[in-house]
Amino acid sequence: MDLLVTDAVIVTQDAERTILDRGAIAIRGDRIADIGPTARLEAAHPDLPRMAGRGKAVLPGFVNAHTHTILTVLRATVEDWSGNAVYGYMSPVSYTMTPHERAVMGMLGIVEGIRSGTTTFVDPFRHVPDYADAMASLRVRLVLSENCADVNTLKIRHGDWSQDPAFGEGFLERTRAGIARFHNTHEGRLQIQIAAHATDNCTPEYLEKLTDLARQHNMPRTIHLAQSVEEIRVIREKYDCTPAEYLARHGWAEPDVVGAHWTYLTERDIALLGERGMQMVHCPANGSRRGPHPVLAKSIRRAGINICFGTDNMTEDMFHAMKIGLIVHRGAEGTQGTEPQPEDIFDSCNRNGARSIGRQDDIGSLEIGKKADLTFLNLNTPALRPVTNLIGNIVHYGHPGTVESVMVDGEFVLRDGKVLVTDELALLEEAQAVTKAVWARMLANNPDLPPPRKLNWMDV
Structure with missing residues (x-):
């Protein structure tokens, strides 16, 4: 995907742990092509489709x-x-x-x-x-x-x-x-x-x-x-x-x-x-x-x-x-x-x-030339406001509900809260049925194993 994310908080995790306020990140294909102030990247990459990042933090996945x-x-x-x-x-x-x-x-x-x-x-x-x-x-x-x-x-x-x-x-x-x-x-x-x-x-x-x-x-x-x-x-x-x-x-x-x-x-x-x-x-x-x-x-x-x-x-x-x-x-x-x-x-x-895993040259930080593996947080959520020390906010108070979008190899797998790579509801329903069947079979095949606690199955 080719994309320019503008006016976001960019948490680079580079060697200096640079955080850019109102920054931008340019993605071409599966790589990060550029990072810096929004005005400079808008001028340098006029051909890229734009995504407004105001109110978002962009982190390494x-x-x-x-x-x-x-x-x-x-x-x-x-x-x-x-x-x-x-x-x-x-x-x-x-x-x-x-x-x-x-x-x-x-x-x-x-x-x-x-x-x-x-x-x-x-x-x-x-x-x-x-x-x-x-x-x-x-x-x-x-x-x-x-x-x-x-x-x-x-x-x-x-x-x-x-x-x-x-x-x-x-x-x-x-x-x-x-x-x-x-x-x-x-x-x-x-x-x-x-x-x-x-x-x-x-x-x-x-x-x-x-x-x-x-x-x-x-x-x-x-x-x-x-x-x-x-x-x-x-x-x-x-x-x-x-x-x-x-x-x-x-x-x-x-x-x-x-x-x-x-x-x-x-x-x-x-x-x-x-x-x-x-x-x-x-x-x-x-x-x-x-x-x-x-x-x-x-x-x-x-x-x-x-x-x-x-x-x-x-x-x-x-x-x-x-x-x-x-x-x-x-x-x-x-x-x-x-x-x-x-x-x-x-x-x-x-x-x-x-x-x-020996992948520090490809992932783990947002730097030019690295893979476009990104996590977008919605900073307009009560758990992350007021933003005083962003990393402190994330570590102390962040939660999965603050994750808005996720990109791997330059392609969104989650965007605006919707999983794009599978039918999530169908998967949840199948996992429920699978789990119930597996437990019944495991206990039948291993009679020495008592249920570790009462299994209270719900018809959801």
Whole structure:
């Protein structure tokens, strides 16, 4: 699309974090052609169709650096259950679903994310070939991966952490298929990366196989790290070390690796990972459902580690992540105060997220030559007025209802509040029916799984 947006507040997120009042941004095709004062750009680009931006803020589209969109199927259930949801429900439900059901719930998550201002989704899960095309049809930027493991995650809830080579090979086959079929497709918006599920379900030799794949295809890597007390215990019993030390021993504490959560890392672990240059994706909202996430966020920041934000599961709301993230990081390690500032949190949702997937030259900020991935906020909403410190307004008080339009690769996927890439109402209705069917089938197939809470289905 060729377009000139005029008289807007342009939040560039460039190296100087420049914010232009009454600024303009010129888009030609899928790239940003120019940014600057409205009068100069109107004179320089007289041929471009114009869009009035008065009362709007234009931001880099959010980068959700860690999510599992298909787990929208568990929304408002396991959040209020006290057990290990990862192995107790998330793994069983992912194997219960049909390819079509996975695609429907993944699309639901993407649409919610679009309405929350997100243009890039990093989504490690299972059975990527089942849903990659469907999710990519919504024209967002995707980084998908198989959550590879060679310990059968369906058996872990029964206390079995033994190696299962056949189980592991299934993931490798789907990863190879995903690379061959999907990497750099859909006009380059769909990328594949390499993912190890977690330290407690990936053996050393399996991690080596995944590293070989990453090196062969020049892909970044990701893994869940220290996300449960069970993981800490199993790694100690098997390898006499912490999960961070385990990764360092086997070449996974490196700059191309993004570790999710870091919930139970020690100060020593953090120092080790900081020295190795590993990156962190924090999901503070999801991690705080049972109380404020106990991550040592201040120590991680002091170690100079790149911190990006994600939503993890059952939500795609990056505003939610920013609000709770600010609280968690300020209150980390039993402290209170005003550090980090909103600007630091905001960086975690764009610049830092782009860096985590090696895309900082293309996305994460609004600069000439970069991709036209934009989020438009309506500043004429009570939650964002009065505008005093715009980034503070967004981080403290922004919400999905303030998102007016979203553009990816120079094309609107949401405009003036309307989703343009799918029939949203039909998708919502299908997702409701899919979720009800999946729950009934999962509980029937796994009689040891009690409903985590009463399921109160509504005929909506």
